Amino acid sequence: MGNLSPRTVSALLAAGGIVALYIVPNLKYPANPPSVGEPDTIAMRTGFYFLMMLISIAGMVAAIMVRKHLVPLYGGWAASLIGGAGYLVVVVAGAFVLPAINEVPEAFPAVLLWRFRMASLGMQAIMWTTIGLVFGWLTERAMAGSRSYRLRSDLQGSLR
Secondary structure (H helix, E strand, O other): OOOOOHHHHHHHHHHHHHHHHHHHHHHHOOOOOOOOOOHHHHHHHHHHHHHHHHHHHHHHHHHHHHHHHHHHHHOHHHHHHHHHHHHHHHHHHHHHHOOOOOOOOOOOOHHHHHHHHHHHHHHHHHHHHHHHHHHHHHHHHHHHOOHHHHHHHHHHHHHO
16 A cells, blocks of 8 residues: 555545445445335345445455556546546446335334434444554554564654
8 A cells, every 4th residue: 555554554444444335335225224124025135235235345446456557647646536436437337237125114204214324324434433443553553563664664754
């Protein structure tokens, strides 16, 4: 990841994780409260959710690889925008191809559904933030024990 610090890499991985593994699949197949939906379709709904997750992960990996190859040609900013646009094309196409599933009964209280979905988002945000912060801290601590990392950190500190 270049000259980025372990904490920065960890934060970027956590941000990519919440986007690819939760936000994008959840936009196509949002979370429903327990006992909402047809019990006979649970396996199908779960399968489509995981397929959307797989499409999102593959699109993100491809976008990162495209960005890496385009940086020498267009610079970091433009390469990032092109990679991001490619990711959007992949996930939008995947969402368009996969079937829509809406099994929430019309009589189900909208406020309750909204609160459930916001609580689900909040729990995911807490989990991915914790993963990013703790992993970055632990990685930085582990790397601080290695001599080459200390020398590089000392050199960077003296250049500031």
